[in-house]
Amino acid sequence: VDLFDFLHLSARPWIYVFVAAGLVALMYGASARTRLLAQASDDVGSHGEAATQARQSLRFTWTAAMTVIVALGWVTLRTIDESFTFNIRNYTIAFRDVLESWVLLPMRDAFLTIPWVGLVLLFGVIGYFINGRRPALLAAGMIAFISLAGFWWQAMWIFYQLTFAVLLAIIFGVPFGIWAATTARRNAVVQVILDFFQTFPSFVYLFPAIMFFGVSETAIIVAVVLSASVPAIRYTIFGIQNVPKPLIEASTMAGCTRRQTLWKVKLPMAIPEIMLGINQTIMFGLFMVMIAGLIKTTGLARELIEAQPNIDSGRAIVAGIAVACIGMSIDLLISEWSDKRKKQLGLIEA
Structure with missing residues (x-):
């Protein structure tokens, strides 16, 4: 068959x-x-x-x-x-070949050349500008641990897959969430669809991706985008619909149109929640990339998969901590920025 x-x-x-x-x-x-x-x-x-x-x-x-x-x-x-038939897979395979040749492989090679000192400094500087020494030291320390543990190029492989997939999920999810939040009817339909997609186990997203694109990097990217787009859409809708009512009423009384209210009032106030949605998108994407270790992939996911049959507990534990460091460092920076921005907007108490 x-x-x-x-x-x-x-x-x-x-x-x-x-x-x-x-x-x-x-x-x-x-x-x-x-x-x-x-x-x-x-x-x-x-x-x-x-x-x-x-x-x-x-x-x-x-x-x-x-x-x-x-x-x-x-x-x-x-x-x-x-x-009367035509084969969609002929077109998806051609698309896969073009994407991997012109985008994914050059991007992977670029990420593999990043020195660990540079990324440690980058996370430290970003953390310092967000909220001082504490997030700077924690984020830089987590990234430094990955290099000291000897899993640097494997982590960069994960970073490359995660960066591209999450970028696509954000490009699709945030505008779609903005569109869905504008009316109650759209929101109702979209929420049902999101609930439907969230009932699937994470590995299920690999099946249609493999069927259309074969066992490849593109299949992993597609599976991550399908899985990680849900929180981006949901948090965007939540952020826009939970803007304080007095601000919306004030903009309406000032003569703002619906479009002006959306772009000048709702979206700026919803940015902290949207950033939390992006944070969850990254976490979902990281989880999905690790599950993709079950098929053809390299990096930390492969390290974990290979350590299990060899009963190499130490290798598996250190690789797992390295994966956790990737997620926690990104989560720390985004959460700190989101809380700081909410305090500036008066959404939470300073």
Whole structure:
């Protein structure tokens, strides 16, 4: 059986109409469910609650029925028609080759040339400017430990994968979160989708990435982006929607349009929360990069995988501490900056 047989998609347009109808049904059902739950919380009479629950059950049943229809229609039509096909994997493999040749491999080589002294100084200077000696010494000390433990180039390999994947997750997640936070309906639909993605175990994201891009660096990057985009979107929505109401009312009374309120009031006040979301994105990405050690990869993930069958406990423990140092040093700097910025904006007490 060809592992990629399911990627041979039927080209007849009415099949995609079935799929589009199912997606619309799911999104509409999710938004209707959210609205009905909000109405149910406002109702005080038992009659109102019963009516709301009945409508909610009806909408849920309709959404489930549409989902089943789409699934059965897809399987039936794919079984009947096998002649009109095109292979998506041909394009994904070509994209993988271009990305790795022109972006990933040069970026990897550049990261491997970074001296450990330079990165230690960089983390120390950033920590000092953020909040003085304490974060500077802690962050620099964690980075120095990685070099002293003898895992420097392995850590740089992880840094390169993490940097590129997290950058893509931020580029996608933050603007998407801003778009979703502008209306309650968008937020309701997006929250359902985010909850759906967060129910997957982390290693599950490797399967579609491998199927489309093979066992490669690109597959690891794609899996990290899929996993790490969720906190970037969620924290962006949370930050924008939790801007103090008096500030929004003041901007409205001053004559600001919705766009001006978003860019000049909501976003500046939401930056600390967005940065915390980026922090969580980095943590999710680091965790996913380590799981990617189960497939073709190098660096600290490979050190941990190889240490287990050889019962090399010392090597595994030191490599694990090095991974923890990467995460804790980045988390320290971002958390310190976020708390400092919140105090400056008056969101928390100084």
